Amino acid sequence: MPKRCIELPEYLNKWLEEFARDTARSPDDFIAEILHRYYDAWKIGRDSAYRLDEIVDEYLKTHVNARSKHVIRYFAQWIKNKGFEVGDINEQLIDKFLSDYLSTRSVRESTRYAYRRTLRRFMTFIKEAKA
Secondary structure, three states, X not given: OOOOXXXXXXXXXXXHHHHHHHXXXXXXXXXXXXXXXXXXXXXXXXXXXXHHHHHHHHHHHHOOOOOOHHHHHHHHHHHHHHXXXXXXXXXXXXXXXXXXXHOOOOOOHHHHHHHHHHHHHHHHHHHHHHO
């Protein structure tokens, strides 16, 4: 892979050279170390999103009737959009999602309870899958 050339303002270039020398590293090593931290955080987030998609697919294969599948998919997308992770799913998060989701829909109370039951079962499935 070709090396990248990064253009920096002169004051940052001088500081980078001095700081790298003072810490016994090359400027490339120092920048790579910083970027690696961001890469690790990005990869964790990406892997968490893929893991949630896999869990949703596995759950939907066997646990949900056709009428309730869409709420699971919306919930998973909402989780990702809000920046939550699989381990964050709990009763309060389900209630918050339902509040958001149902605020734009006209549904019967029985449907609301059915969605809540479906999401609770999904939460239980996730906790068992993590174990």
